[in-house]
Amino acid sequence: MAILEIKHVSKFFGGLAANADVSFELEQGMIMGLIGPNGAGKTTLFNCITGYYPPSKGEVIFNGRRMNGLQPDKVCKLGMARTWQKVRPLAKLSVLDNVMVGALCRTNSLKTASDLAMEQLKVVRMEDKARFLAGGLPIGERKKLEVARVLATQPQMLLLDEVMGGLNPAESDEIIQLILDIKGRGITQMVIEHDMKAIMRISDRIVVLNSGEKLAEGNPQEIVSNPEVIAAYLGQD
Amino acid sequence: MSTLKKLSADISGSSAVTVVAGLAVCAGLCIVPFFVQNPYLLHIMILIFLSTIMGESWNILGGYTGQYSVGHAAYFGTGAYATMMMLQFRQVAPWYGVWVGLAAALVVALVIGSICFRLRGPYFVLASIAVAEILRLCTLNLPSLTNGAEGILATGLPPFTIGGTVITDFSTKIPFYYIGLALAPLTILVTWLVQHSKLGYFFQAIREDQDAAHSLGISLTLYKNIALVISAMLTSLAGSFYAIYVGFVDPPTVMALDISVQIVLICIIGGIGTIFGPVIGSLVLVPLSEALRSNLIASLIFKTGLVSPDSKFGGFLNDNLAHAHALIYGILVVIVILFMPEGVLGFLKKLAVKRKGGEA
Structure with missing residues (x-):
């Protein structure tokens, strides 16, 4: 069953179409890679799905429910959570408090939230950093903190916006393993990523965006052998 | 470096000791009027309580939620006017009038909130100033309702009685001292409750990053x-x-705008977004402002013997330093902000962290 349906979504900024008539479906429990050159409209699509921008045209259907026009907080409450390309730690709060803010989305009890947050910190192997201030973490740990924080909101679906950007190969491998672990828990994921090796490894399906339009869709093997995708990435003569 | 960060997170977490210390201080303050009858000293204590209440109140919105309102005179004035209007025009005792003030402030807050919260950052600050000014001008220009520029003088303050027994007739400063002593810890308690609840987490998340907070539900x-x-x-x-x-x-x-600014300063000087910041801010600002106003500086200079009060220059100082109190006050505030950007409390905390870090 499709957990997320994107139907003819367009987003215009003035005359510029950041997304033009994008449609695809995402099956429950799958990982979808969303790739494309810079400026292809990947983050804009994330913003349209999670309520930061209302789509100019088209529909976003999550669990059979139309999401257009819902505020981001409502989207999160309905079970769809996102991370940010540019990480947004709550700098003056401790790592544990950061994750607790996410957990408090579903509970009023600080104790429950704290237990849940600690669990998520164990998932990303940061339980020993719980008392540190989030603002002092290095980039790799900030990215993992983002993931722990959204996991604490107990989502059915995660949208990860370049969680591997700026990480060294060892850190990237750790994130890849983390994404696969999250898949093991039955959480559907949509992943924006520039690291092709990583995206080929983790994705069940891939959607390629170019200049706001959907260029191709398929499993990783189909995508790497698609001439249009190769042309978009390497340029055409 | 990382131990430093860890320690600073730890220190802000220790609260059991502060509760006990706070209760002890309150108990101590309760018996002060039995020993101190000097009305001027009591007056300064009352001002410190008042300033603490104002600072703690602003701190919840400005310090914890990060919405720097520079229009809090609107709510201060609403409470003050509502209570006075009920007292003078409707003969309602202030301990009932206060509730009218609270209800009025609630309504004013929701109206101002619906206008100003559409804006973020500096635009919110400007809007909060503008809306407070609008309210001041309305108060000034609706004399049929508010007495306009003449203001309202309390003439009919009734004695406070319980079951026919007169508790106080408000002829001294002592009843006001105890009201302040009740209200200031109350606002501290409210702040503490907010900080240790879901609200506190959400407020601080909004302060740190609105978009991230929004995405977390x-x-x-x-x-x-x-x-x-x-x-x-x-x-x-x-x-x-x-x-x-x-x-x-x-x-x-x-x-007026300077009430709004005063409220913000209490927090900035003391330490924004901390429970005891406004208390420290009040302890610094109130005595400082009173000392400058009462020409303490000139008399200190005379005491050093460098300048005689009878000389020409001494006379000049004597005449003008008191008038310059706002100027000197301003300069001192700038100095504090420059050297203690996180307020006096933040500065003390940093010292404590450094000492602890040094021992470890």
Whole structure:
């Protein structure tokens, strides 16, 4: 069953179409890679799905429910959570408090939230950093903190916006393993990523965006052998 | 470096000791009027209480939620005017009038919130100033309702009785001292409760990053308005207290921009977003402002013997230093902000962290 349906979504900024008539479906429990050159409209699509921008045209259907026009907080409450390309730690709060803010989305009890947050910190192997201030973490740990924080909101679906950007190969491998672990828990994921090796490894399906339009869709093997995708990435003569 | 960061997170977490210390201080303050009858000293204590209430109130919105309102005179004035209008025009005792003030502040807060929270950052600050000014001008220009520029003088303050027994007739400063002593810890308690609840987490998340907070399921409109309402109602309480204590309100004394600025300064000097910051801020600012006003500086200079009060220059100092109190006050505030950007409390904390870090 499709957990997320994107139907003819367009987003215009003035005359510029950041997304033009994008449609695809995402099956429950799958990982979808969303790739494309810079400026292809990947983050804009994330913003349209999670309520930061209302789509100019088209529909976003999550669990059979139309999401257009819902505020981001409502989207999160309905079970769809996102991370940010540019990480947004709550700098003056401790790592544990950061994750607790996410957990408090579903509970009023600080104790429950704290237990849940600690669990998520164990998932990303940061339980020993719980008392540190989030603002002092290095980039790799900030990215993992983002993931722990959204996991604490107990989502059915995660949208990860370049969680591997700026990480060294060892850190990237750790994130890849983390994404696969999250898949093991039955959480559907949509992943924006520039690291092709990583995206080929983790994705069940891939959607390629170019200049706001959907260029191709398929499993990783189909995508790497698609001439249009190769042309978009390497340029055409 | 990392131990430093860890320690600073630890220190802000220790609270059991502070509760005990706080209760001890309150108990100590309760018996002060038995030993101190000097009205001027009591007056300064009352001002410190009042300033603490104002600072703690603003802190919930400004310090915890990060919405820097520079229009809190609106709520202060609302509380002050509501209580005075009920007292003078409707003969309602202030301990009932206060509730009218609270209700009025609630309404004003929701109206101001619905206008200003559409804006972020500096635009919010400007809007909060503008809306407070509008309210001041309305108060000034609706004499049929508010007595306009003449203000309202309290003449009919009834004695406070319980079951026919007169508890106090408000002829001394002591009853006001105890009202302040009740209200200031109350606002501290409210702040503590907020910080140790879901609200505190959500407020601070909004302060740190609105978009991130929004994406984590926090409704920005709802929680900003909750912060504003709590803050506005407590500020209105301070306004009511001030009005009854001074016995007179007019637009410049309870609604002007400098009240709003004063409220913000209490927190900035003490330490923004901390429970005891406004207390420290009040302890610094109130005595400082009183000392400057009463020409303490000139008399200190004379005491050093460098300048004689009878000389020409001495006379000049004597005449002008008191008038320059606002200038000197301003300079001192700038110095504190320059050297202690996180306020006096933040500065002390940093010292403590450094010492602990050094031993470890």
